[in-house]
Amino acid sequence: MKCFEYMGKELFAQFGIPVPSGRMVTTAEEAEKVAAEIGRPVVVKSQVLSGKRGKAGGIKFADTPEEAKDAAAEILSMTVQGHAVNRLLVEEKLKIESEIYVAITIDGASQAPVLITSAKGGMDIEEQAEEDIVKVHLDVFLGLQPYMAKDLARRIGLKGALAKGYSDVVQKMYRCMIEKDAELVEINPLVVSGDQVIAADAKVTIDDSALYRQKDIEYVDEDMTEIEKMARDAGIGSYVQLGGDIAVMANGAGITMGTLDMVQLFGGEPANFMDAGGGTGVEGTARAIEILLAQKPKVIFINIFGGITRCDDVAKALAYVKENKGIPVPVVVRMVGTNEEEGVKILQEVGIDAYRNMKEAAQKAVELSKAGEAQ
Structure with a gap:
């Protein structure tokens, strides 16, 4: 989790690292008040999770509280490096040698x-x-x-x-x-x-x-997409949106990375990284599938090596979502391990084929993702 600058400086102050006098504000009026309290020239800084703020106009200097108010109003109306500015740090201007x-x-x-x-x-x-x-x-x-x-x-x-x-x-x-x-x-x-x-x-x-x-540190989610926030709220700790059209779920960081690599090897573009973890169960797996669907992918590719995560639980979750909420895109499943036969049978009953070979499954997922392009 990336911290805003003002949060980093609050941490630094806790450890005795010298920082300028200042405070985070959210309005131009608050900026004017802080500048008056400091009583010296100040710098007004946009608080966004990106670099090059100065070059983008997100940092301004002010000699008086009135100038600080005007600078704050201007910066709060800006978008800096694609981020809307909602917070500012007003602090003393340093003499820099x-x-x-x-x-x-x-x-x-x-x-x-x-x-x-x-x-x-x-x-x-x-x-x-x-x-x-x-x-x-x-x-x-x-x-x-x-x-x-x-x-x-x-x-x-x-x-x-x-x-x-x-x-x-x-x-x-x-x-x-x-x-x-x-x-x-x-x-x-x-x-x-x-x-x-x-x-x-x-x-x-x-x-x-x-x-x-680290419960004393404010949680920051402004660098997360809405779907990444959904995954966090669903208790899926390892999810990153990537922008492709093949939604991927696997159970373990290593197998998930291997799945992404295999998809790319055959010319596909993964939509995300999702490590659903071990022992997720039917309900958790169903939520994970709903998050994959929220990306509006062309294909869903699920790669399960059953251990703690049982194949029949994953199959039950897929069957539940398909029958009760619908899955409007093709689903490719590679499934081996604990309760594999039961899982395969459940999937067949709802019209989903399961592969044992990861290479074949990845090829099929990529083929389906490109089927519409060829028409």
């Missing part, structure tokens, strides 16, 4: 946290030369020790109070990542202002699977 980039994320290849930092931070960090960027993999058992943080400061050319402040920030970022189950903690830029370093921006992404134990 230089900008540092620092982020901690998970490197999937090495299966370890990696800290990435550069003395050349700012909007175009992606364009910096490789030699200007420092990357250090972290041992999860050792963590980020003070001597490591000091070495990072030295490697990007910081000395004295700035080196101390930077070292303190990166250690607190690592604590934030571990304690809040974050997949990404990023500050760009970490502003050098006098002898201080201050987080002028905040990007934090929380592991969706750990949200149940």
Whole structure:
């Protein structure tokens, strides 16, 4: 789950990372009030889940509360990078002498946290030369020790109070990542202002699977489609809309990825990733099928390797939806495993054939999806 900037800064403040004075608002009048409380020039920032807000006009500066009100009204009427602006962050304008980039994320290849930092931070960090960027993999058992943080400061050319402040920030970022189950903690830029370093921006992404134990963090679903929200509300934890025309359901992340790959191998376009999980049962499977239908696909492809999830339960769910609510598109089922024979029989009774071979089933799903195009 991606957090808004103001949420990231609230988390940073909890861990003692310096952030500008400010507050989230939802109206121009609130922006004027916060600017008056700060009593200095402010920056008014759109709170949307995308980058490049400044280039899109979603960040404006104001010297007075009245200017802050006008800036807020303008930004609230905008769409930034395809996102309607409903919230703003009004905070003090910093005196910026230089900008540092620092982020901690998970490197999937090495299966370890990696800290990435550069003395050349700012909007175009992606364009910096490789030699200007420092990357250090972290041992999860050792963590980020003070001597490591000091070495990072030295490697990007910081000395004295700035080196101390930077070292303190990166250690607190690592604590934030571990304690809040974050997949990404990023500050760009970490502003050098006098002898201080201050987080002028905040990007934090929380592991969706750990949200149940991060109850103090506001839930954000603005980067989800309506169907993804339906899947979440139905208790389907692993669902991503992809945009193709073959709706896919399988039971397990690995088999789901394999199903998507097989569909694409034969020239098809998956509409989604849906891992229905194990032991879903008839009712849960029926809800999953209804979510697949909400995408208005050309074909539904269900790939079940029966273990905890029983083949007859999946078949009963399909039969229930078809007989009571209707399934207006072809359904291709590959089904092997627990109670396979019972499941196949149930499907045959409602006119659905079941395959045992995944390759044959994928080919059939793609063939059906393209049948209309050939006419």
